[in-house]
Amino acid sequence: MASNVGSRAFQNARLQKKHRKQVDELLPRAVAAYRAGRPAEAQAICGQILALLPEHFDALHLLGVVALDSGQLDMAEQALTKAVEAEPRHAEALSNLGLALFNRKRYEEARKCQELAVALKPNLVVALTGLGNTLMRLGRPEEAIVAHDRAIALKPDYADAYCNRGMALLPLNRNAEANQNFDRALSLNPRHMEAMFGKGLASIILRHFDDALAAFDAALAIRPRAAQVLAQRGRLHQQAGRFDPAMADFQAALSIDPRQEVALLGFAQLSVIRDNVAPAMDACRKVLEQNPASEVAWTWLGECFAKQGDLTTALQHFERALELKPDFGDAITAKIFLLDFMPETDFVQHQAVRREWWSRIGAQIARRPPPLRDRDPERRLTIGYVSADFRTHSAALVFLPVLRHHDHQAFKVACYSCSPLQDVMTAQCRAAADLWVDAWQMSDEELADRIEADGVDILVDLSGHSAGNRLPVFARKPAPVQVTAWGSGTGTGLPTMDYFFADPVTVPEAVRPLFAEHVYDLPAVITTDPLQGWQPTSLPMLRNGYVTFGVFNRIDKISEPALALWSRLMAALPDARIVIKNGALQDPLLRDGLVARFVAHGIAQDRITCLGLSTRDQHIAQFAAIDMSLDPFPQNGGVSTWESLQAGVPVVAKLGRGAAGRAAAGIIKAVGLHDWVAEDDDGYIAIALAHAGRPADLAKLRTELPSMVASSAAGNVETYTRRVEEGYRLFWRRYCASG
Template identity: 30%
Template sequence: MSKTQKEQVARLIGQAGQAVQAGRIADADAFLRRAVKLAPKDAAIWCNLGMVSAMSRRHIDAIGQFGKALALSPDLGAAHVNLARVLFEVERYVEAEKHARRALALAPNGPVELKMLADVAVRRGRTTEGAHLLNRALAIRPDWVDALNSLASVHRLEGRPHRAVELYGRCLAIKPLESAARNLVLTHYYDTASTPQSLAAAVAGWVKLHAHLAPLPAPANDRDPDRRLKIGYVSADLRNHPVAGNIEDVLAAHDRQTFEIFVYSLTAGADQVTQRLAGKVDHWRQAAGVSDAVLARQIRDDGIDILIILAGWTGDNRLRLAALKPAPLQVSWHDFGTSGLAGMDGWITDAVIHPPGQTGEEFGEELLRLPCFYYEPRPESAPEVAVPPCLTGQPVTFGSFNHPVKMTDASLALWAETMQAVPGSRLLLKYRDQFGETGLKERYVERFGALGIGPERLLFRGDTQSEADHLAAYAHVDIGLDPFPFNGSTTTWQALYMGVPVVTLAGSRFVGRVGLSLLTALGLPELAATTPADFVKIAVELAADPGRLRDLRAGMRARIDSSPLVDAAGYTRALEAVLRDFWRRRWCQA
């Protein structure tokens, strides 16, 4: 390479850095692509290009670019740690851990490297290891908010929401980190000590971070109440994910004569589900990596009438988009609670989750009640329903396949009390492959031991790879136990589909009443308790009645077939009716 070319490469790298600082990621990408053409064997440029691709949520490009960097320079630590991050984000955790460990070997005291390996360890269920690594990182950088945020999340995962709240608060006192503010809100939903006032304060704190987001000029959408409406869905979960499962058949069932369907996909790691979904709507807009302002302008230019933001509080979803008011009406669906945003007009729910006149939540949105909140797809790979294990000579086996973050101290205490009331009973715990990790199993043996339940009464499953294997594991469960104050939803549905009755404790918030909603839709509201004592009583009576367990199991699929939970057409018509009425009242008559 000539001196002139070297100078040009250096200049392009400098321009790329300036572009990143200014938030002009597309320009940075263009500069680096020009640089790498001039210096194709420069590993650092390939690494920088991978980082820019990752910023744009182009994960496949980033993985390839980091791979090229490592082919040229196998010990380039920055490439290992950044590749680990991208692999982590697309849920390729085994590969992510390999590169995270190599990065840490190259920089044993690197805070970024320590945190990267910690994040992987935590996601794989090794929270004790993760906490140790994060504490090492914080010993080097005490006020590093990203590490504090992750450590707080470890405490939340381990059932210590009070400690998590403290650490999120410490993090926010140092720097107003958006993810920490959002995590603080979410933690309140897992905390039995959370009050309406403390939750409202956490939501207000998150909203304050977005006070700078000024809404677009008022839209001029035609106020004809009966015209064909443009409905826009925004989600980062349009892949193999429960939210995608909840909406796929609904998207396909929309009446195209009266509704035109747009999807704004924030999904970075597309899969076969993504491809299927894209073929079931009128317009598919890829928006991963697109700024809020650009996305809002796209939505406005498309003339969307009602924008539905899915699961906005979670993951890479963008609840804050509602603050920009890109559509006349904005609606929240499949989310945990109120957005707190003035720009969010409606919140989809049902009369069981939010009983008229009896709702125990604070919110500013109008409640849009469906006949039944959930539509659930039948699992395609589900095996036949098995007989209850207690009828095959085994002890009564309770079970929960929920995320460990939902297994709060209060949940475990209630489950232990239930087990004490059913001598010899066992508890099977499973969540993906996480309970295959020795550290996680040891932690639960310790937690239950403190509650008087010995290790011989605990069963762990972490070896199921396919959905069919996962569902087959329910054959080993007699009675499902729902966590609280944050109920299961997909896990409850899967248990019920496999014939397993689930006992739930209904709370006062949305997240604590979804179990009741599912059971009510199946004509089984008697399995929902209103007090902890009722929870134990219901579970104990079920355990003492193997005949009822047999009948419930044998008849569950028939219940499901006749319920609104699997009626995609009926569910979609009800949703459309709610949206049409909302449109007429809130826009056409405004």
Template identity: 30%
Template sequence: MNAGQIKGVKDVLALLNAGNLDAAKSLGERLLHSQNKPDLFFVMQKIALLQGNAQDAIDYGQRMLKLAPYQNEFKTAYHETINYLHQQRQFQVMSEAASWLTQSRSADGQAWNLLGISYIELGRFDEARQALERALAMMPNNKHVMSNLGNVLISMSCYGAAIDYLERALKIQPDLVPACNNLGNAYRYVGRASDAIKIYEHALKIAPDYAELIANLGVAYSQVQRYRDAIDCYDRALNLNPQLLPVYANRAEAFRLLGQLQDAIAACENTLNQHPDIQEVWLVYGNALRDASRIDEAIQAYIRALSYQNLRNTSFNSAVYTSLLFCLNYQPDLSAELIYSVYQDYNVKNGLPYKDHWRPFLNDPSLTRKLKVGYVSQSFYNHVCKHFLLPLIESHNHDNVEIYAYSNSVREDEYTGLYRNAVDHWVVTNAMSDDEMAERIRADGIDVLIDVAGHTSDNRLPVMARKPAPVSLHWLDFGYTTGLTAIDYYLTDHAGITEDCAHLFSEKLWPLDGPFFVYRPFGVHSMGDAGQLPAERNGYVTFGCLSRSIRINHKVIRIWAAILDAMPTARLIIDSGDFKDPQICEEMAARFAAYGIQRERLDIGFHTPPWDVLRNIDISLDCFPHNSGMTLIESLYMGVPFITLAGRPSVGRLGASILTGAGHPEWIADSEEEYAQKCVILAHDLPGLKHIRQNLRQELEQSQVMNEPAFARSVEAAYRQMWEIYCKGQQA
């Protein structure tokens, strides 16, 4: 540097250090007319940042580096400018500034790291991963890059890889709080909530006022059902940073999971009054309204959550659709065609985009070889599905089928061990992205792939949309079509469908000759026997329903009230987890009061396990248009008959499927009037009810519903026939 240049820069620096930014800027700009030196650009960059002029800072920094590309002080100053853009949330400008640096200094690992961070903020995760992998190749022991790479991998649902990088970062620096936070998040996503809690609590000892960390601890607490602790965390986090908007949704969800529906609804409404565009709150609001039997309002909340265009093809978008489609099935006034149209919309947005990526299969097309069969489920633990899924898997003939279980379960227990022992291959998929899981299924050479979840929580329907196996079908959970044209078949039975309902399914219907399920009770000793007919000791008949509140719509209430009106001494028990909140119980009672049914004739609440409740019921009442499921089978096993109304395929015919398989089609009604008549006629036949009470369990045990080997052979025959159709189609 010559003396004149140093003097000029020093004058600018003196004004800058004196706090006279305008004068420093003015002098610097005059000097730029005669001087084109990096030192001056370096000082001008500082002035621009202090004045909040990010674009000028970038321009000065780039001119500085063009003149002195290898001076570390200048490189560091430009890095600081990019970090300033990050702090100011100017992510697009940040990415442009970082991209320029990687092009001019391609060996600058920190430049690639900053570019990766900007892409994360912009939601450009594939590009972020590529940039951060380049950064790590240049700085292989940089804990910050590892943490950032773990963060983007979480966003891409590549949880296993994320955990590897984050654990490596923490081995280098155990007190790196951002890495602790990201690792806790990754643990949560793969179902390791207890490990997440440990790492969050460790990090909070280092940074006790880190609001995001406290909020994430709340989510982990909620995963292990410590909802009160979760709410405490959310309150602490929001006190520290009220702008953590998604936390409001988590807080309301914790109230919902506690059964405090009114608190959940109020929390959502209070938040939406101030922040009407938090899509996560609209989802929770819809779920709380749904649980409170306010179906139409719930549907509107879901539609609002889906209205945000930036959500297309995201996991949140799929979660909203899951809730919306679930809720629509319970709406009693919509046509089946209208409901199915929303499933078609789901397919357009979340299924068809993957069709261009479908690839031919290399599976051996032999018709007689052993088939590789894969089950995809999040319920390989003590979940209600165990009553149906476990007996099938344990009854498979391994001479004919080789069984793979793709487990996305959030927890493991003794039932997980039973599943694992019954299959040939156990594959844990929690840490796999949808693409990774689809590739794993292809690599395993699966011939027939079964989705067990449908549109239930934590499903892997996006994997099914990628068509990773030659033959695919949906069976069991959810009870209706997936809407995905990528899935070939829907496994059902003849009672569950009608002759003219094929247009309501995206899959081809495949009815089994017998029931579409098999049932195995667990804990029979704890269930106890059916006991005495309640009407004998009470002197009046007790009807009952143990179903979700969402199924008890205005049409159901009207018919049930008519039945009670026809039998003035009869009582009605309504008992399920949705009635933990006393106000919800009273709201339900008020709906009956509108038909003149006195409160004392209704017993509304929640008890678990349900066996003593069932011992106090003479006749169970099924709901419509969406029938109950598990509670109907449990009613039969406890000697309690139920009356069902067969309606919409297939969720409105679950009761018909169960009764047909159990050998009691006489309890199936085809109209609301017939439903009420059958209830009243059966209630007046106390000797008949007593006989049913004494014999129904044994009848069920001897029926097709509990014939595990026969059901497994029927299902295997269906798989074989589906495979033959595929192979013949390939040959053609």
């Protein structure tokens, strides 16, 4: 027995010696194949070695590295784990295992491997910068920068470390410094794709969109199938309003990597914009399956529910996003917008959520020292207007009349345009300005610098919390006096915003202490230019024999309480008709859905007319078929209210519980139609029924209403502008007196 055991041991030893000799011949061939760029050959040779010696460290390590390079993460992890088991104190193997775990998004396990590698070999720069990347994914960017700095100190020409350091700077908003790091990496390696990609990311954050596009294009020239670059370029196109190229990039990225998160989210956002809710929801849910902590996915899923009218679920999703990322601006903005549409909310909640934006975002932005200005109370003042809507947009219809009628002897008008989109209305806005600045590619800090350098005395926000706003600029306070006006007349919640243009109906005296701003009353919260070439039309009811109501508003303003009330009115007037006009009604799904809501309330389909997209002249011409307009709630009409009144069609409205729900009433009362504004639902019905029963009086009002509008302080844009300028002068005098 003993001799047999000894014989087997001897034979095994001879076999092991033979295998080691074979391995000694194979291993250099595997290394040479790997270095020559033949990974499949290297992998096959490693397989031969491990068939002979299953625990051979060098073969396991090389196989893991080859698999890691080729994206075979399962094989890489298995091989490198066995390699580390074979040699637990081998720093390079630990570093590579950390990288494999990092690529599998197991960041905490990766960190432990990389920290051990660095402890064993403090000058292993690959492990140091790998650890930095892992720390960044764990939400520890400051520590990540320290790790990258150690790598750079050891190897000053290490392009990867500079690139990775730049990536760690981005979440800290140190974007200009990040760009310098990417440039340094590119100076060391001009074809460093990741550095080019990082430069694109930094440029997007800095709003240097042309630079970002050039960087992404250069990165794709190096690696055409880089899904993350395609996704970010799509995001860039989307921000610039180039929706078709954006969708093409998102779809290209998803064809390469169906789980690419940025592409899925971009696809979802663009689908929501285009009213394609079902695919948007599907994309958001795919993201949440793989990343339940995606605040962006929760926000856009909320937007999908809002589009479908499920406001309660939408709000829950926005709140979930804010739990995950308390300073996520898109979620706060979505919440602000949503609450204005929720019937049960009021001034208290509306202003509270605006203050929430300030506490979560605005308060974290450093305020500038007060700019030095000549405190002469009567000198010519520079008024700076900031907007992304100096273009064909309903907001421009509101502020363009004021721009046109300014007294340029007393006021210098500067416009800071924050959108890449330009059209005929842009040219009109530009013509009304003394100074025009294309600011859409300026970061918030750069725009604040420019405003201060231009000597702006009073800076006016024309967006509120609507899309394209630059409220972070106003948080910096680059001008002595700041005002919010017109574009979204509901207040901002910013303590750095001094005044808010409103009117006594839109913002009653009793609720004004809720506002961050001092409320200054104009004749109405907004005005518009008179209709061009409009001729009075006869009352349709006289020829039709029945009343025709009109709702020429966005369909998302048609809340269920409003539709139910209108259905009640239609039931009380069995012959009445209703015409609803909005561009979104081109979509058969939306149109049929709206009609179905009326039918569900007992209103026959043939009593409802839906009109879709048209030119503005065609839009105005449709008022000839309308006897009375019905104002929606809780989100009122604005420009649509003025258009109806200017066309001679009175508007029935009711006083709501927030500024957005009282604006139409403010306009209607400002032109003298006090008896057209109700306090409640019953009053709304009573007004409509009373006037429907007096067609002769209604016909007389139809002929008189355009001149009533034109002679009112709210409807006469020159008078209105003088009131605005009186406000500016008062604000400036107060400022001068305060110093």
